[in-house]
Amino acid sequence: MILPYDGPSYFIIIAVLFLPIIIGLLRGKRYLIYQNLVTVLFLFLTFGGKSWHQGVSIIVYIIWQWALVYGYFHYRQKKNATNIFVGAVILAIIPLAIVKIAPLASGHNSIIGFLGVSYLTFKSVQMVMEIRDGLIKEFHPMMFLQFLLFFPTISSGPIDRYRRFEKDFNQPAYGEAYIPLLSKAIWMIMLGSVYKFIIAHYIGTFAVPYTEGLALGTKGFSVSLLLYMYSYSMYLFFDFAGYSLFAVGTSYLLGIETPVNFNKPFISPNLKEFWNRWHMSLSFWFRDYVFMRLVFTLMKKKVFKSRITVSNIGYLALFLLMGIWHGLTWYYIVYGLFHGVAMCINDAWLRYKKKHKNLPSNWATNALAIFITFNTVCFSFLIFSGILDKMFR
Known part of the structure; x- marks a missing residue:
């Protein structure tokens, strides 16, 4: 198991496996079969290995959410009862609720939990709500799976919208139009590296533990607690903003313009x-x-x-x-x-x-x-x- 964007090895894998995809988009083609194989490999690397139960959990979870959204879409073509809509939303949220409540109830993490369960749930709930509103006119089972299992954003977002994702997936930037997207992707990954692996790393390794130790030693409001507050806030921003830049940059490499997550x-x-x-x-x-x-x-x-x-x-x-x-x-x-x-x-x-x-x-x-x-x-x-x-x- 490897954590997304956690170190140089992850980016080496991306560089090697993404090369045919990038060449294809520059030539005006999307090698969909190959891209799907890459997706499966990254999902295996993320959810397989030591945490085998995560792999089982995500398979069961995907089947659950796919069946739920598929069933609600076909129901919505004929009827639009509020209680059925509310029930569908609750059913979509139930796995996440179990994951959140289980540690409090039993003292142990839920066996159905896996990395990114929150963000996948947000996507599923979004689908149910937009189907209810009549914004999603057609349901393409394979496209929904592509949207749900889009691995660059699977663990912590950003949270894309189905209609926007579908448009990018079906009409990606090809040839010369892809070059600016490729340039942005490289820039975002480089900037994300500075944020996460340099600034956040040093703040999280030195400033946060040091100021926390001082603050805990005072046992009350102090300058040390104030310094901890600022260092922790900066760590939180640079770590998460760096991760988000990685996710968006990686999405751009695949021709998907995932929305950015932070704007000063x-x-x-x-x-x-x-x-x-x-x-x-x-x-x-x-x-x-x-x-x-x-x-x-x-x-x-x-x-x-x-x-x-x-x-x-x-x-x-x-x-x-x-x-x-x-x-x-x-x-x-x-x-x-x-x-x-x-x-x-x-x-x-x-x-x-x-x-x-x-x-x-x-x-x-x-x-x-x-x-x-x-x-x-x-x-x-x-x-x-x-x-x-x-x-x-």
């Missing part, structure tokens, strides 16, 4: 914009398939009279769910609630600014906004890190 999030002047720049594919997934649907349902059923109240309830539910998704521990849940409350405050401030257009707006106020947003986010990552659990245990 630490220059955001408010929290809403931060979530439009940080782990964007996950943020947009939760926005489109959780927040918007919840808000629409609450407004349609007139549960609350105020749109502001509906929006605030939506934010709290959304970020609480995101916190629970990370894990059923108090600090993940508090992390989610913290962001939910912060988003409500952020929205109130934006509404206030909209009403009071005479408020000062210049480089100094923008710099202050960025500073406040940056420190708010870093404090949330301090909660997320779990160090407070160690300090006050």
Whole structure:
């Protein structure tokens, strides 16, 4: 078993196995049979070997999700009952729920768990919801498998959309049109190497453990804890942004323009914009398939009279769910609630600014906004890190 993008050997394998695919795209052809064989090999390397149960788990999981989506699509062609739709969503989520709940219930990880189960579940739920909305008019069983098992993004995203993926897969950039994509891919992989293997490596190896040791020694709020907060936040960004660059760059090599995941999030002047720049594919997934649907349902059923109240309830539910998704521990849940409350405050401030257009707006106020947003986010990552659990245990 090898972890995706975990070291030079993984990229050597990519360079060797991707060469025929790259040559084919430059010549105007997609060698689909060969590419599928490469996919199977990478899946075996990722889920086989020592963790044989992961291989079994993913096979059973794929059969489950494929049958579910296939069955719901054919049902949706004739009927559109809400209870069947809700049931299909629940059935798609059940494997992930078992994986998340099992450690809390039994003290052991679930035997059905495997690397990337969350991101595959997001894809399956997305399919059910878009079939329900009538956005997916045709269901191609093999294309759904290609989408679900697209190995560059299988472990941690970015989360692509089925219709966008299908378009790229069926109409890839060929010949001269592929060259700019190839250049971007190489650049992203190089930049990702700097992020993950140099910056994140040294911060994670030296700064984070050192500042954590100092912080735990003080047993309270201190400069050491502040330094840990910043070092951990930088590690989190460069490690995950580096991984995402690898995933997107590798996708580009295959002619698939997977959406980017990070866009300079630490220059955001408010929290809403931060979530439009940080782990964007996950943020947009939760926005489109959780927040918007919840808000629409609450407004349609007139549960609350105020749109502001509906929006605030939506934010709290959304970020609480995101916190629970990370894990059923108090600090993940508090992390989610913290962001939910912060988003409500952020929205109130934006509404206030909209009403009071005479408020000062210049480089100094923008710099202050960025500073406040940056420190708010870093404090949330301090909660997320779990160090407070160690300090006050």
